[in-house]
Every structure is written in C-alpha cells, then in structure tokens.
Amino acid sequence: MAAVTLKDVAERAGVSIKTVSNVVRDAPRVSEATRKRVLKAVHELGYRPNPSARRLRTGHSGLIGLAVPDLATPYFAELAQHVRAEAAQLGLTVLIEETSGDATEELRLATGVGASLLDGVILSPLGVSPDDLAAVANEFPLVLLGERSYARDQVGADHVLIDNVAAAREATTHLAGLGRTRIAAIGVDRQASATSRQRLEGFQLALHEAGVTYDPRLAPSIKEFDRRNGLLAMRALAELPVGVRPDAVFCFSDLLAAGAQRALFEAGLRIPDDVAVASIDGSDEALYSTPSLTSVVPDKAAIAGLAVKCLAARIRSDVPLPFEVHTAPHWLHARESTNGGHQRLFR
Amino acid sequence: MAAVTLKDVAERAGVSIKTVSNVVRDAPRVSEATRKRVLKAVHELGYRPNPSARRLRTGHSGLIGLAVPDLATPYFAELAQHVRAEAAQLGLTVLIEETSGDATEELRLATGVGASLLDGVILSPLGVSPDDLAAVANEFPLVLLGERSYARDQVGADHVLIDNVAAAREATTHLAGLGRTRIAAIGVDRQASATSRQRLEGFQLALHEAGVTYDPRLAPSIKEFDRRNGLLAMRALAELPVGVRPDAVFCFSDLLAAGAQRALFEAGLRIPDDVAVASIDGSDEALYSTPSLTSVVPDKAAIAGLAVKCLAARIRSDVPLPFEVHTAPHWLHARESTNGGHQRLFR
C-alpha cells in the first residue's frame, strides 16, 4: 500500500534519487559516507525496489519461470524445490507454472507471460512440438528439461537431461539379473512422447542384451503418467494367462510404479517374489513405500543447477549463445521391490 | 525481445496509443469500427500487454502469490493445482512460493515480493506469529490458510480453513469404534503450531468421549510433518513394551502416516490387525498405498475457491473490508488401514 520509493529514501538521506539508486544497485562512485547514510535510511524506511518499475526500465525482472506438466507429481515437486534453491543463490525468483502437458499452454508460457514478465523460462515440455519451441528459443531465453525429440545436430534450444536410454537399460538389466524372463514395461505413451520412446528403447536394448525376447503384450500403451494408469495397466498384465503373465515390471515413473504396486497388492501377488518392480524417478515416496521401490534416481540437484545456470547465462548475455546440451548423472538404487527382504531405513 | 507495444499497434491501426489502450481494456466510448480495426492490428502484431508497465501505472499486476511450507507435500501440491484453476477463472496468474515454514521467509513474501509485485498473497503460515501477519494484512491483501492461532474475536486477516478439531475427532472416534483402546497420535509439534494443537485437541476430545484415557507416552513430539519423522515416531511407539504399545495410531498428516506405515512394515506388524492407521489430508498417495489409508479428506477445491475469491474481492475493493473466516467441509474416508480386507479401486 504505502510503498516506500527511492524518492522517500532520498529525502530522508538528503541526497538525490539517483544516488540512492546507485547505492542500492551497488554502483561504483559512491562515497563511503553517503553510502552509509543512504543505507541507514533504506533500512529505517524498509525500502524495497519495485520490480515492475525496474523491469520496465532495464528489461530484467529477476524472475524466471519453471513450467512443469504436473505439480502433484513428486518428481516435479522435488525438482521445483531444487530449482528454487539454485535460483535463490543467483538472486533469482522462480515463478512456478503448471502446463498439464498442454501444448498451447506450454507455448503461451514461453511467449506470453514469459516475454513480458519473466527473464527466462525453464520448461519441461510434453505436448509442444520441437519446431515451435525452437522458434521461441531464438528470441527468448529458454531451457528445456528432458530429452529432446529431434536429431542430435538439430538442437534448437538449451537442454538439460539424463540419459534416458541408459537409465531404462540399467533398470531392466537389473530385473533380468534376477533371473526374470517375462519382463513387462509400463509407460509406453500413446502420444509417443520423447521420454517414453527413449525409455522403451533402453528397455528393449536391455532385453536384447539379456537374451530375452520382447513381447509387445507386456508393453501396453497408457494415457498418462499417473497412479491410476499404472494400476490399470498392471491389473491387465496380472490377469494375463499363466506363462504370459510377467514376473517383473519396469515402470517409466515412480507414479506408475505406485499404481502397479497397488494392483499387485489387490491381485494378491507378492513383490518381488511373484513380480519384481523397478522404476525411474527416485522420489521420496518410492523410498517409503512397502516394499520400498527399486528406482533409477536422476540427480535432481544437478539437473536444477545446470538448468538455472544455463538460463542465467543466456539471460545475462546479449549476444546469441550457441545452444548446449547438458547431461546429469543418475544412479540405480536397488531396494526391496527387487531385492526382497526387509531393509531398515535410517540405521 | 522485440516486444510489441501499444505504440506499434497504434501506428498500424492509424489511431492514437490511448485508443488502442481503450480497446484492449474494453473501455466504453470506442466506436465499433475503430474497435475492429484496432483488434485486427493487435492480432496481426501479436500484441500482449506488458504486465510490469501495467502494474506500475495501475498498481495491479493480475498476479497473486501462493505460499506454502513445502511443495513436495502432496497436500500442498494438490492444493496448489486447485488454487491455480480457481485463479485462472478470474484471470489471475498464480506465483507459487515455498517458505519451508520459515517465519522470516513467510513475512518477506507478504511484505517484500508481495507488496511490490503481487496484488495479493494466499499464505499457509507455519512459523510466523499472528501479530506480524495481522500487521501485514491491514495494508496488503492477504488470505491465510489453516487454523488461526488466536482467539475468535481477534481475527486480523481473512482465513480459510477446515474444522481441525472436528476432523481429528472424527478420525479418532473411528479408530475407537474399532474397539481399539491404546490409540497413539503422531504429529504433536514441538513448536506447537496451531494446526497441531487443534488436531491434538480433537484427538483428546474423541478419546474422552470413547472413555479411553489419554496416555502422553502415545503422543510423542516430532520436528517436522514429513515421512521420516512419521517413521521414527512410529518405530519408537512400536518398540514400547507390550501393554503400552498402541493398537491404533492417528497421524496428523498423510506424510506422517506414510512413514508410520513403513515403520510398521519394518517391525512386521500388520495393518490394521495389529495397528490400525488413520490420518488427515486425503492425498492421492494415501489412496494407492498398501494398504490404502483411512484419511480425513478436506475439500481442497472448496478451500482454493474460497481463498481465491476472498483474495480477489479484497484486491478489487479499495475500502477496507471486514476480515472473514471461511470453513470448508471435510469427509472421513474409511479404507483398508482401518477396515481390513482388500478393496478394489476403480470398479
């Protein structure tokens, strides 16, 4: 309401508005005496710069956007926390948006709200086409999370990702290493999103290496990466005739795995004795589930760090930078859903 | 980058800047012919109003903040989705912030970023004192989520909440109705947050009504409302000597219950046969856990709707409105963790 402005501070300190501005921006050429006097007034009045005015004048707001398909997905929620932490270190504030995987919404965020309010956007795309994004990335700082869906030499924007093929391969190899031969995959996307395609590729690769033949009946299509789809897919798999029914399942996300675990529970099948379960995401929820879930854990802190730093560099620079692709590490955490037995968390 | 401004549109349409402004704001006194011509230019150039400039001039940005302690808590993530949906209907954009329950951070959000960038804030307070918030609420649109911590006639800000005492009472009564007599509570907060105190009150009330004496050993203090604290608290309870060990537990949040379920699993105790479990939050995670979790489900859509509408009204009004307290409904969903047996989700 009664917002304190530079003018108020200037009057109190007995200097000009511009001098106060110089002080708060840490500009050089301010004498120590003046600086102290101004800072005192700033403190007394509780002055805070007006971001709107600042942005209007400089073109920078110190705000960046993070757009994810779904905030209630533990993976994205945890990622958002890391992004916020990284951004805070650079003095940036994060505006979190939810796209529902809607292409229009994803684009609107990058062009609409983005261009006029935010300095840049970190986007986890789901529905939007690479071409559209590339067009935007050329005129607005944009970092994409997750695997890109076009060829390696056609990078049209900055990317931060994990090696999805390798991650899926490791998880599947782990399942095969238990001696399982009827390994199912839950997460083949009807819209064939890039992430889904690459995880399927890693899955098939691992099967091939293990000498297990790929059975399409064990890789049903799903609509969304949520618990409900995981449950329904697993239920259908569990009802397959003996001999076809899987003895292991690799889920493309922890949420799908949570649904699958539930379906197995309802069907009276034991994990991992009857069906071993592995997935990708490494959310806290997976660690605490019963049994705890074997999962490939992407280094979320690294992803967030790379994305924020990359975006910040692009924002700061006024010359067009070449687009970069950063890969963050991941690790397989083997837990009860494949090992069996009871582990004791924390001691 | 090359942002389109009113000036560009005005030149293209052959009218003054102000006329374009009038058109895009739907101001009266614009002839139909002019309006059409201007809208055509707007569309052709892809003009989007600059929120910073608009906010600077009018004092309104169309942005509201939602500040929650922790985004990775399913309850808050789900609530955020509802808030976003409600706000979108009113043409408002939501900036989601995470406070970690830190009092300084909570206040900074309301005064700092808030006052100069946002039109108003919906805050789920955890650490900040009511007095500080009341002071802020008087000069900045603020709606608080969750129970207030001061007397009924001292309302210093708008509130949207559920009846925590009643909710806790219903859950506990449900446990007592199973014939359980050694009922534990997990969620007594070391900092004695308002929510925690009220849930404890409802818990004790229900025990009294059921003729069960309250045993402080069964209501340990915890530090945070997360899975880890739930696990550690339940583990300690499970290790109590026979005769003292609980046969039921009421957790103050789904996250605590998830940890408690894990601890019971590790201890080899069956749910609900050995220990029945109930909680508050009604997150999706609780529905899918094994066994599914009996929980009191607050009407999150109602909470979000009331909060957003209340905040919007306060933003629009230039006269100080009286502070209001809105109560959203809640329901007890009894599931496997108290009923036993297997239910089949979806059909």
Added chain:
DNA sequence: TCGATTGGTTCCAACGTTGTAACTGCGAAA
C-alpha cells in the same frame, strides 16, 4: 596560476501503460 583529471553527485529522459482532462465534430435544442 591555469587547465586537465578525477571522484562524487545531480539532472534529464525514457521504459509501456493508463487516468484525467481537453479537444473535435456533429446533431439537437434554443
């Protein structure tokens, strides 16, 4: 002693928008 240099500060204009007031026609009332 004078001009040049430097540190420190101030003045001016501009960012894109909108509220207020002023201006233009034009038809209706006097």
Added chain:
DNA sequence: TTTCGCAGTTACAACGTTGGAACCAATCGA
C-alpha cells in the same frame, strides 16, 4: 444562427526506476 451536449478521440502527465550526460568541487601536473 448560435449554443449546448455528447460520442469519440487525443494530448499530457505520471507510476518508480535507471542509463547517460552534465555538473561541481577538489586535486593534480605543468
């Protein structure tokens, strides 16, 4: 014919901030 009213439009100033240039002392070298 003059005047009034009104719909439709425009000019101007201001929101709070900052980049650039101008300004003013004091100090320096010659």
